[in-house]
Amino acid sequence: MKVTKNRVLIxxxxxxxxxxxxxxEGQPTHWAxxxxxxxxxxxxxxxxxxxxxxxxxxxxxxxxxxxxKRKGKRATTILTALQQFADTSPAMLALACRMQHHPNVYAxxxxxxxAYPQMAEKLPTExxxxxxxxxxxxxxxxxxxxxxxxxxxxxxxxxRDGI
Numbered sequence: 001m002k003v004t005k006n007r008v009l010i011x012x013x014x015x016x017x018x019x020x021x022x023x024x025e026g027q028p029t030h031w032a033x034x035x036x037x038x039x040x041x042x043x044x045x046x047x048x049x050x051x052x053x054x055x056x057x058x059x060x061x062x063x064x065x066x067x068x069k070r071k072g073k074r075a076t077t078i079l080t081a082l083q084q085f086a087d088t089s090p091a092m093l094a095l096a097c098r099m100q101h102h103p104n105v106y107a108x109x110x111x112x113x114x115a116y117p118q119m120a121e122k123l124p125t126e127x128x129x130x131x132x133x134x135x136x137x138x139x140x141x142x143x144x145x146x147x148x149x150x151x152x153x154x155x156x157x158x159x160r161d162g163i
Contacts, residue, residue: 011061017034116143
């Protein structure tokens with residue numbers, strides 16, 4: 001199978017949720033967040049299978065379950081199950097390590113929102129210290145995984161440049 005980077009499915013797992021982003025020609029075109037898929041490995045495999053059947057990606061990007069340091073046991077179990085499921089699919093599997101290229105996740109979200117305006121409404125803005133973490137923060141993690149394996153550019157525009 002010839003591998004091209006024009007059809008990429010990115011999967012991110014975070015406490016209590018699983019997110020997918022589909023990239024076509026390097027641009028996010030479809031995305032979703034599921035709480036149900038984070039309940040068990042079986043639910044997560046079903047969620048990923050439905051997305052793979054619908055979009056037929058040439059590459060699936062996942063966080064490497066063996067390199068996660070800040071994931072709980074359930075998230076690691078789900079990542080391992082998704083890795084095993086993706087290994088059996090015709091798509092190439094790319095395992096990534098989560099690296100942050102910005103001072104915090106909100107600066108990273110602002111940079112992704114500036115680069116991909118179609119996702120701006122899904123990416124979180126900075127929160128107050130007493131507020132809980134936004135559930136859409138998982139989309140930042142998914143985009144960062146794609147960035148770390150080379151499917152998105154590292155040199156995103158700095159949103160503070162327009163100030």
